[in-house]
Amino acid sequence: MLIPGDVVVALRDVWKTYDEGNYKVVVLRNINVNFFRGEVVGIHGPSGSGKTTLLKIIAGFVRPDRGEVIVDGYNLNMLDDLGLAMIRNTVVSYIPQDYGVIDELTVFENVELPLLIAGVGKEERERKVKEVLEYIGMLNKASSYPKRLSGGERQRVAIARALVMTPSVLLADEPTANLDWDTALKVLELFKSIKKDFKTTIILVTHDPRLMDFMDRSLNLIDGYLKDKTSIRTPIK
Numbered sequence: 001m002l003i004p005g006d007v008v009v010a011l012r013d014v015w016k017t018y019d020e021g022n023y024k025v026v027v028l029r030n031i032n033v034n035f036f037r038g039e040v041v042g043i044h045g046p047s048g049s050g051k052t053t054l055l056k057i058i059a060g061f062v063r064p065d066r067g068e069v070i071v072d073g074y075n076l077n078m079l080d081d082l083g084l085a086m087i088r089n090t091v092v093s094y095i096p097q098d099y100g101v102i103d104e105l106t107v108f109e110n111v112e113l114p115l116l117i118a119g120v121g122k123e124e125r126e127r128k129v130k131e132v133l134e135y136i137g138m139l140n141k142a143s144s145y146p147k148r149l150s151g152g153e154r155q156r157v158a159i160a161r162a163l164v165m166t167p168s169v170l171l172a173d174e175p176t177a178n179l180d181w182d183t184a185l186k187v188l189e190l191f192k193s194i195k196k197d198f199k200t201t202i203i204l205v206t207h208d209p210r211l212m213d214f215m216d217r218s219l220n221l222i223d224g225y226l227k228d229k230t231s232i233r234t235p236i237k
């Protein structure tokens with residue numbers, strides 16, 4: 001498959017079916033989509049429409065039944081589980097809906113984890129963690145435990161951890177679902193800054209239609225099909 005240079009994520013003919021007891025549920029049907037470098041894309045759809053499954057396929061946590069997934073030049077079909085683990089948190093970072101922050105570790109230690117896994121030395125780890133905590137405005141909470149933080153702060157820790165290896169692609173599952181509106185807006189502003197400062201491609205999944213205005217582009221997941229809302233909005237000349 002030939003991929004233009006500024007396409008960072010490409011899905012081609014991706015299908016995903018789950019076995020649910022006696023029957024099969026087709027969650028994703030023939031998904032064909034490109035995501036470009038440095039855009040913020042919203043994927044909307046009702047609960048159960050397959051949004052989380054789609055993100056997990058891009059992150060390499062779930063393998064599609066068929067089709068190709070290319071992430072920053074890597075064809076995920078060609079990678080074994082170890083290969084997928086290696087590109088995760090280096091090329092692509094996934095922030096789960098519950099943030100996935102580890103309560104037993106401090107804020108600093110949470111953000112340090114991907115660097116430890118990547119074998120980065122102590123001094124470099126310390127420098128990078130401090131840098132990213134400063135960037136997201138949480139340096140003063142470095143030695144706090146997540147249980148003492150607000151929802152918005154926990155989300156920031158999750159974003160910092162996802163950002164510390166400067167991935168090309170940041171995936172966030174319902175990042176504002178558990179936040180009040182003012183805090184949600186601040187998190188969205190943070191995503192916009194990340195896009196601008198690091199040229200990161202950011203894909204956000206949400207069932208909240210209010211977030212649509214904050215995206216460069218919006219896609220709709222309905223009945224397993226992905227539809228481009230942006231093109232629907234384009235006026236006919």
Ligand SMILES: Nc1ncnc2c1ncn2[C@@H]1O[C@H](COP(=O)(O)OP(=O)(O)O)[C@@H](O)[C@H]1O
Pocket residue numbers: 018019020025027045046047048049050051052053054
């Ligand atoms: N691991 C799984 N095994 C079986 N069914 C699943 C699994 N994960 C998701 N599903 C089903 O696939 C559908 C889509 O789920 P999901 O991707 O979580 O949707 P969304 O994030 O849009 O709510 C749902 O019907 C869900 O029950």
Ligand SMILES: [Mg+2]
Pocket residue numbers: 051052053173
């Ligand atoms: Mg979901």
